[in-house]
Amino acid sequence: MVELPQNLIRLGAQAGSKADAITQVAALLSAAGNVAPDYVNGMLAREEQANTYLGSGIAIPHGTPETRDLIGRTGIAVLQVPGGVAWGEGGETVRLVVGIAAASDEHLDILRRLTRVLSDGALVDRLCTTTDAGDVQEALTGERPSAAVPDTAPPLPHTAQVTLPNPLGMHARPATGLAALVRARGGRVRLTRASGESADATRLMEVLSLGLTHGTPLTVSSDSRELLNAVTDAIRAGLGDDLSATPASAAPTRREPEWAPQHVGATVDGVAAADGLVVGVTRQHASGPLEVRDEPGDPVQEAARLNDALAAAHAELNTVIEDVEAKSGADRAAIFRAHQELLADEGTVQDTVGRILDGHGVAWAYQAASGERIAKLQRLDDPTLAARAADLGDVQRRVLRQLLGLRETEVQAGGPVILLAPDLTPSDTARLGPDTLLGFVTAQGGPTSHTAIIARGLGLPAVVAAGRGVLDVPDGTPAILDGAAGRLYLNPSEADVQAARERQGLLERRREAARAARFEPGATRDGVRVEVAANINRAADALAALEAGAEGVGLMRTEFLFLERDSVPTEDEQEQEYRAMAQAMEGRPLIIRTLDIGGDKEVPYLGLAREDNSFLGLRGIRLCFERPDLFLPQLRAVARVARDHANVHLMFPMISTLEDFRRARALFETVRLELGAPEVPLGVMIEVPSAALIAGALAAEVDFFSVGTNDLTQYTLAMDRLHPQLARQTDAMHPAVLQLIALTVQAADRHGKWVGVCGGAAGDEVGALMLAGLGVRELSVSTPQIAGVKAALRGRTLPELQALAREALTQPTAEAVRALVRPAGRGEATA
Numbered sequence: 001m002v003e004l005p006q007n008l009i010r011l012g013a014q015a016g017s018k019a020d021a022i023t024q025v026a027a028l029l030s031a032a033g034n035v036a037p038d039y040v041n042g043m044l045a046r047e048e049q050a051n052t053y054l055g056s057g058i059a060i061p062h063g064t065p066e067t068r069d070l071i072g073r074t075g076i077a078v079l080q081v082p083g084g085v086a087w088g089e090g091g092e093t094v095r096l097v098v099g100i101a102a103a104s105d106e107h108l109d110i111l112r113r114l115t116r117v118l119s120d121g122a123l124v125d126r127l128c129t130t131t132d133a134g135d136v137q138e139a140l141t142g143e144r145p146s147a148a149v150p151d152t153a154p155p156l157p158h159t160a161q162v163t164l165p166n167p168l169g170m171h172a173r174p175a176t177g178l179a180a181l182v183r184a185r186g187g188r189v190r191l192t193r194a195s196g197e198s199a200d201a202t203r204l205m206e207v208l209s210l211g212l213t214h215g216t217p218l219t220v221s222s223d224s225r226e227l228l229n230a231v232t233d234a235i236r237a238g239l240g241d242d243l244s245a246t247p248a249s250a251a252p253t254r255r256e257p258e259w260a261p262q263h264v265g266a267t268v269d270g271v272a273a274a275d276g277l278v279v280g281v282t283r284q285h286a287s288g289p290l291e292v293r294d295e296p297g298d299p300v301q302e303a304a305r306l307n308d309a310l311a312a313a314h315a316e317l318n319t320v321i322e323d324v325e326a327k328s329g330a331d332r333a334a335i336f337r338a339h340q341e342l343l344a345d346e347g348t349v350q351d352t353v354g355r356i357l358d359g360h361g362v363a364w365a366y367q368a369a370s371g372e373r374i375a376k377l378q379r380l381d382d383p384t385l386a387a388r389a390a391d392l393g394d395v396q397r398r399v400l401r402q403l404l405g406l407r408e409t410e411v412q413a414g415g416p417v418i419l420l421a422p423d424l425t426p427s428d429t430a431r432l433g434p435d436t437l438l439g440f441v442t443a444q445g446g447p448t449s450h451t452a453i454i455a456r457g458l459g460l461p462a463v464v465a466a467g468r469g470v471l472d473v474p475d476g477t478p479a480i481l482d483g484a485a486g487r488l489y490l491n492p493s494e495a496d497v498q499a500a501r502e503r504q505g506l507l508e509r510r511r512e513a514a515r516a517a518r519f520e521p522g523a524t525r526d527g528v529r530v531e532v533a534a535n536i537n538r539a540a541d542a543l544a545a546l547e548a549g550a551e552g553v554g555l556m557r558t559e560f561l562f563l564e565r566d567s568v569p570t571e572d573e574q575e576q577e578y579r580a581m582a583q584a585m586e587g588r589p590l591i592i593r594t595l596d597i598g599g600d601k602e603v604p605y606l607g608l609a610r611e612d613n614s615f616l617g618l619r620g621i622r623l624c625f626e627r628p629d630l631f632l633p634q635l636r637a638v639a640r641v642a643r644d645h646a647n648v649h650l651m652f653p654m655i656s657t658l659e660d661f662r663r664a665r666a667l668f669e670t671v672r673l674e675l676g677a678p679e680v681p682l683g684v685m686i687e688v689p690s691a692a693l694i695a696g697a698l699a700a701e702v703d704f705f706s707v708g709t710n711d712l713t714q715y716t717l718a719m720d721r722l723h724p725q726l727a728r729q730t731d732a733m734h735p736a737v738l739q740l741i742a743l744t745v746q747a748a749d750r751h752g753k754w755v756g757v758c759g760g761a762a763g764d765e766v767g768a769l770m771l772a773g774l775g776v777r778e779l780s781v782s783t784p785q786i787a788g789v790k791a792a793l794r795g796r797t798l799p800e801l802q803a804l805a806r807e808a809l810t811q812p813t814a815e816a817v818r819a820l821v822r823p824a825g826r827g828e829a830t831a
Helices: 018-031 039-049 065-070 108-118 121-129 133-141 172-185 204-209 225-236 299-328 330-343 346-357 362-378 388-404 426-430 450-458 468-472 494-516 539-547 571-585 621-626 628-642 658-675 689-693 695-699 709-717 735-750 765-774 783-794 798-808 814-819
Strands: 053-055 075-087 092-101 158-163 189-193 198-200 217-222 266-269 271-274 277-284 417-421 437-442 462-464 478-482 487-490 531-536 553-557 590-593 648-652 682-686 704-707 754-757 778-781
Touching (some): 018 075, 018 092, 039 065, 075 121, 075 133, 092 121, 158 225, 172 225, 172 330, 189 225, 204 330, 204 346, 277 494, 299 346, 299 362, 388 426, 417 468, 426 450, 450 462, 478 494, 539 571, 553 571, 553 778, 571 590, 571 628, 621 658, 648 658, 648 704, 658 695, 682 689, 682 735, 689 695, 689 709, 695 704, 695 735, 704 735, 709 735, 735 754, 735 765, 735 798, 765 783, 765 798, 778 783
Parallel strands (some): 277 417, 417 437, 437 462, 531 553, 590 648, 682 704, 704 754
Antiparallel strands (some): 075 092, 158 217, 189 198, 277 478
C-alpha cells in the first residue's frame, strides 16, 4: 500500500479557487518526487473532463492518461482547506483535497478507506479541521507512519542466470508458485529475457506475457541475495512441475487410429486432447457474450465494486477448487488456484483502476484491462503459453458476471451428449461429468490447454481445434467421438455403432486391466521380466509411487536435497532422507544417484564458477571430484543407511571414462570400510556417447547400468535439450541413440550385468517397447506412467519386441521409428 508521510499533508491551507487547490496539492506531490512539475497540467485537464468531487467535502483530483508517464512513483497528497473552496458547477464546497498520482494500484486501499470516511460525518468534520497530520494518516492508511519521504525504489543489485527447465514453459501454475514464494519471503524479484523484456515475479500476467518456453535463458534479479537464491533454486527445480514430462509440441503428432468406422456420413478431424471412445448424439453449446457498456460512476464506489467482485470471484473459485480436487485430484485443482492468482494480478487491477479514474465504468474498465492481456497471450508463439489466454478469459468472465450481477451460465447439455462448442473454459469443463455429457469437440483450443487437462482428469474424451465447421453440425446428429484419434464421425451406420460399442468394451477392459494389474511384476506377454520402477525426488513421494505399482525406485535424484534449500544439507540430514526412502521401499530396490549438479541444475549458494558451456563442464561426477566437501558426506550418508538396508544401490552420474568410475568407486570404498558398511551394488549412468562406446570395459567392473536418455540424446545429436528451437528435435527414438543403447546392452549381457533406463524415453509407450526389445530390463518412469508402461509390455512377447527393435535400428529417423508402433489406445496411462 502507498505511504502517506506527513510532508505530503498540508493542514490549514487556503485556496482561492479549485485550480489553486489543485496546483497546491500537485506541488506537494512534485516536491516529494512523486511527479514531474508538469503533472499539474494533467490534473487540471482531467478536472475539465469530469468533476472529481466525491461528496462530504472531499475531492480526488488526478491526472489524465496522457500524463501518466510524468509519475515517478504512486503517491497521495492531502490538502486541508478548513474554510472550503468552491468545486464544480453544483455548488459543492471541498475542504479536503486528496491528490492522486497513480503509477500502480497501491492507492486502491486508500480509495477504499475514503469510501468508509465518506459515510462517517463526524470523522469527515474532524479531518477537515484537525491540526494533527497523524489523524489524516491514520484515517487514510490505518497507521501513523514516519514523516520521512519514502525513497525511490532502488535497483535490484543481485542477479543470477537460469535456464527454464519446465517442459511446458512458464505456464500459470509454476508462475503462481513463483509469485507465492516471492510474497512469502518478502522483497522484490524481476525476470528478464535476453531481449530485455522483464516482469515483476509477483505479477502473474507480466510473467506469462514474457512467453517463457522450455529452455529460455533468464536473468533473475532481486534486492536480497537470500531471496535470489531461493527463487533461482525453485526455478531450477521446476516450481512444482514434473520436469520429466514430454515438452509441448507446436504441431501435435496425429496418430493413425487403431480403429475406425467403415460407413459414416462425414468425418471431422481435430487434435486429440483426451482419449476415449463414445457413441451418442451432438448438442451445440455457445456461451452468450456478456454485454458490457461503459457506465461511469463515482470513482471510489466503482473501485469498491471492483474489490467486491474480485473477492466474490475468489470465493467462487474456492468452491470450484474443492469440487475439482474431490473429482480429479490436487493437480487439476491447482489450475483454479492459478486462476485466483490471475484475479489478484496487480497489473490488471492497476490498469482497471486507472481507467476508472479516467472516467470509465468499472465493468468496461476491467474488460478493457484484462482484454489487452488476453490478446497479448494469444499472440505468443508457444502453443502452451498462448493457451493460457483461455484461462484469463475464464477469469475475466467470472469477474464480469459479478460486476454485472449475472448468474453463472450453465452448460446446457441436456443429458449425456457429445457437446460441440466454439471453445470451453476450464470452469465450464470442471462442471461437466458423465451425467452431463459423453465428451466434447471444440472448434478452437489446444491439447495443452487447461480445458484439455481437466477433461483428461474427468475421463471425458475430447477433441480440440476441429475448425468452425463443427459448429454447423445440427443438434441430435448421431456421432462417434474418438478422442485418441482426434476424430468425430457423423451419422455412422448401425454396424459402425455396434463396432464402436464393442471397441468401447475393449478399451474399458484394457484400462481396468492396467489399473487392476498395476501391482503385478512388469513383464512381457511371454513372462520375461522388465522391472518398472519410479523416478523420485524425495522420500515423501515414495508411497504414491508404490500405490501406483512401482517395483522400486530406479532413480532417486539427490540433487533436490540441495536445490530446495539455501544451504548444503548435512550428512545427518541426507542420511535421514535416504533412510526414509529405504524404509518406504520395504526391501524393493532403491537406486540413489549421487549429486548431479551442473548444466541445467545450478545451486547458487555453492559459489560455483559460471561456465560458458555448462553441459560440457563441471557437472555430475566431475563436480563431485572437485568438491569432496559435498561428495564425501553424501557417500557417508549412503553407507550409513546401507548398514541397515540391503536394498540400497548407488549410481554415479556423468561417467565418461573408465577412470571416472574407478575414482568414484575408490572414494566410496574408503568411506564404506571406515563405517563398516556392507558392499553396495554400484552402477553408472550412460549419458554420454563415450560411456556407451566403452560399455564393455565398464561392464567388467560395474554392477549395473542406467541409461539417461535425455542427456544421451542431447550429447549424441549435439542438440541442447534446453534450446528453445532444438529441444523438440531431441527425440530419444533417433536411431543413433538407439544404436548406443544397443551397444550398452550387448556389453552388459556379455558380463552378466543388467541395464535400466531412467530417462524420459522409458515412460513413453513407444520408448518402453523399443527399450525392452533392445534388452533393457528395468524402466524407471514418473509415477503416473507406471500402470500404462506395465500394460504396454504385457501386450507384446519378447520376440515381437526384439524384431521391432531390430527394425528400428535400420530406420532413418525418429519419426520412422515411432511409426513402427501402433497405438494401444489405453487412454493417457502412458502419456
